[in-house]
Amino acid sequence: MPSLLGTTVIEHLLTTQKAHPEATGAFTRLLSELIVAAKIISREVNKAGLVDILGYAGRENIQGEQVQKLDEFAHRTIVERMAHTGELCAMASEEDPDIIPIPERFPRGNYVLIFDPLDGSSNIDVNVSIGTIFSIYRRVTPMPADPTLEDILQKGSKQVAAGYFVYGSSSMMVYTSGSGVHGFTLLPSIGEFLLSHENIKIPERGRTFSVNEGNYNYWSDEVKKIVSYFKTPDRETKRPYTGRYIGSLVADFHRNLLHGGIFMYPPDKKDPKKPLGKLRLMCECNPLSFVVEQAGGYASTGFQSILDLEPKELHQRVPLYIGSKEDVLIAEQFIKGEGES
Ligand code: AHM
Ligand code: MG
Numbered sequence: 001m002p003s004l005l006g007t008t009v010i011e012h013l014l015t016t017q018k019a020h021p022e023a024t025g026a027f028t029r030l031l032s033e034l035i036v037a038a039k040i041i042s043r044e045v046n047k048a049g050l051v052d053i054l055g056y057a058g059r060e061n062i063q064g065e066q067v068q069k070l071d072e073f074a075h076r077t078i079v080e081r082m083a084h085t086g087e088l089c090a091m092a093s094e095e096d097p098d099i100i101p102i103p104e105r106f107p108r109g110n111y112v113l114i115f116d117p118l119d120g121s122s123n124i125d126v127n128v129s130i131g132t133i134f135s136i137y138r139r140v141t142p143m144p145a146d147p148t149l150e151d152i153l154q155k156g157s158k159q160v161a162a163g164y165f166v167y168g169s170s171s172m173m174v175y176t177s178g179s180g181v182h183g184f185t186l187l188p189s190i191g192e193f194l195l196s197h198e199n200i201k202i203p204e205r206g207r208t209f210s211v212n213e214g215n216y217n218y219w220s221d222e223v224k225k226i227v228s229y230f231k232t233p234d235r236e237t238k239r240p241y242t243g244r245y246i247g248s249l250v251a252d253f254h255r256n257l258l259h260g261g262i263f264m265y266p267p268d269k270k271d272p273k274k275p276l277g278k279l280r281l282m283c284e285c286n287p288l289s290f291v292v293e294q295a296g297g298y299a300s301t302g303f304q305s306i307l308d309l310e311p312k313e314l315h316q317r318v319p320l321y322i323g324s325k326e327d328v329l330i331a332e333q334f335i336k337g338e339g340e341s
Helices: 009-017 026-046 069-083 121-126 213-218 221-231 249-259 281-294 325-335
Strands: 056-060 066-068 088-093 111-119 130-138 161-167 171-176 181-187 192-197 208-210 262-265 298-300 320-323
Touching: 009 026, 009 181, 009 192, 026 069, 026 111, 026 130, 026 161, 026 171, 069 088, 069 111, 069 121, 088 281, 111 121, 111 281, 121 130, 130 249, 130 281, 161 249, 161 281, 171 192, 171 249, 171 281, 208 249, 213 221, 221 262, 221 325, 249 262, 249 281, 249 320, 262 325, 281 298, 281 320, 298 325, 320 325
Parallel strands: 088 111, 208 262
Antiparallel strands: 056 066, 111 130, 130 161, 161 171, 171 181, 181 192, 262 320, 298 320
């Protein structure tokens, strides 16, 4: 019976882990520390408009994008809090070009954490929701050797857990550890994320498409056909769909997860340095793909499931079509040249 006092993430996790007596508690420890980091980030995001933490830190990250102060703060908060848990052997972040080893003064564990500390941060100064995305894997190299890139560059299907925090009109945590997707809302007065969305299921088919149409003239004909399909009136399939694009991946994804729909970041010819679109496989696409598949949806590169993609580089970018299963399958058909309007 649900407690009148609300269910915290850890209580919920412990209940679901009863079915796994072999669980060591390592994952619970990791998640509780990550939650503390997210609460600290949430607090800073909420006051960002008030203090001088706003604005650019004045340097570019390894992908040539301006880094904002809050990105750095979120990155540092997660690295510092997670390093001493004793459960990780390495981390990787969107804000660091290399694998981040656990300092020798801390014990090392069997897991790796990959994260985007503050996704959508170009939206901070206009009060749009932003988020932290995370992904947890088991290490593959044997202990006690130093971890290597092999531990980080694992297929999405190997994820042990993944999820995100969204800092919006309220802050939420959504995660999966392979037994469904669960959402928790931060109750600021007590500082806890409490269960608010148990066992989230994404509708088989949505009514919303989300894509940056400003890139239209840089798209392939196949991508143009997908968008035109979703805009074409058809009573049976309830088209046209509604267009919704915040430009903040976690926020766009979260809306579509709850209400159904498809989010796309296709390849475009706008920037020759980013021929495969903008989003990163390891810290953005894989974790959200694990979440969406656990909720009954699907995520594709246009040709194959994101979760089956063999990663080549830490900061590799991939095209992303993610959301309601039927909508993503339709997009895939167009990309493969088999779609019908
Ligand atoms: P970021 O990680 O530097 O914040 O960039 C990723 C963000 C996503 O949140 C969002 O989906 C995308 O960039 C929007 O890109 P665009 O402005 O090209 O539509
Ligand atoms: Mg990002």
